[in-house]
Amino acid sequence: MASTFAVLADRSRREILDLLRERERPVGDLVEKLTLTQPTVSKHLKVLREAGLVEVRTDAQRRWYRLSPGPLAEVDAWLAPYRRMWEKSLDALERRLDEIEGD
Amino acid sequence: MASTFAVLADRSRREILDLLRERERPVGDLVEKLTLTQPTVSKHLKVLREAGLVEVRTDAQRRWYRLSPGPLAEVDAWLAPYRRMWEKSLDALERRLDEIEGD
DNA sequence: CGCTTATATGCCGATCGAGCTATATTGCCG
DNA sequence: CGGCAATATAGCTCGATCGGCATATAAGCG
Numbered sequence: 001m002a003s004t005f006a007v008l009a010d011r012s013r014r015e016i017l018d019l020l021r022e023r024e025r026p027v028g029d030l031v032e033k034l035t036l037t038q039p040t041v042s043k044h045l046k047v048l049r050e051a052g053l054v055e056v057r058t059d060a061q062r063r064w065y066r067l068s069p070g071p072l073a074e075v076d077a078w079l080a081p082y083r084r085m086w087e088k089s090l091d092a093l094e095r096r097l098d099e100i101e102g103d
Numbered sequence: 104m105a106s107t108f109a110v111l112a113d114r115s116r117r118e119i120l121d122l123l124r125e126r127e128r129p130v131g132d133l134v135e136k137l138t139l140t141q142p143t144v145s146k147h148l149k150v151l152r153e154a155g156l157v158e159v160r161t162d163a164q165r166r167w168y169r170l171s172p173g174p175l176a177e178v179d180a181w182l183a184p185y186r187r188m189w190e191k192s193l194d195a196l197e198r199r200l201d202e203i204e205g206d
Numbered sequence: 207c208g209c210t211t212a213t214a215t216g217c218c219g220a221t222c223g224a225g226c227t228a229t230a231t232t233g234c235c236g
Numbered sequence: 237c238g239g240c241a242a243t244a245t246a247g248c249t250c251g252a253t254c255g256g257c258a259t260a261t262a263a264g265c266g
Contacts, residue, residue, distance in 0.1 A: 142214075
C-alpha cells in the first residue's frame with residue numbers, strides 16, 4: 001500500500017479513476033475528457049497500472065482500461081482504525097445539536 | 104480534501120498520525136520514536152497542521168499534538184463510491200471459493 | 207538577566223514528479 | 237508493403253519537496 005497514497009495524490013489520476021468507475025474506457029476517451037495530452041495520460045495510466053489500480057485489455061490498437069480496486073481496499077483498511085475517532089467527533093457534534101434543540 | 108492525499112503520501116507523516124492515534128504527544132516524544140531530526144519532525148507537523156490533520160495545545164515550552172481526523176473522514180467519503188466495487192470483487196472471490204469447495 | 211529546554215524557521219543540496227514535444231511501436235486496412 | 241490510427245516511450249524542463257545543519261524564538265529557572 002506504501003505508494004498508493006502517492007499515486008492518489010495527483011488530481012489527474014483521481015479523475016481518471018473517477019472516469020473508470022463509470023465504465024471501461026480506451027485511452028483516447030480519457031484524453032478527450034481531461035485537459036492533458038495523450039502522452040501525459042499514458043504516463044498516468046502506467047503509474048496506475050504499476051500500482052495495481054487499473055488493468056488493461058487489448059482490442060486491436062485500442063487499449064481498454066478498467067478499474068482494479070484492490071489497492072483502494074487497502075487504503076480503506078489503513079483508514080479503519082481512525083474511523084472510530086471521527087465517528088466519536090460526529091457523535092459529540094450530534095449531542096451538541098441535540099442540546100441546542102432541547103433549549 | 105485536495106491535498107490530503109499528498110500529505111498522507113509521506114511515510115513519516117503517516118507514522119506520526121499512527122503515533123498520535125494512541126495519544127496526544129509533545130514534539131520531542133515523536134522525534135524519539137522516528138529516525139528523523141527535530142527540525143524535520145517540526146516541519147512535518149506544520150504540514151499536518153495546515154492540512155487540518157492535527158491540532159496543537161501549548162503547555163509552557165511544550166507543544167502537545169493531537170489528531171484531528173476531519174480530513175480523513177473526507178478521504179473516507181471519496182472512497183465510498185469505490186467501496187461497492189471491491190466488495191463485488193470479494194463476493195466473486197467468495198463464490199469461486201464456494202465452487203472449489205463444492206467439488 | 208543569563209542559561210537551559212523545547213520547538214520553529216531559514217537555507218541548501220539532492221531528488222522526484224508532472225507536463226510537454228518528438229519519436230517509436232503496434233495493428234489495421236487498402 | 238505503405239499509410240493511418242491508437243498508444244507508448246524517451247528526453248527535457250520546471251517547480252515542489254524531503255532531509256539535514258545552523259539559527260531563531262519562546263518559556264521556565266536560578
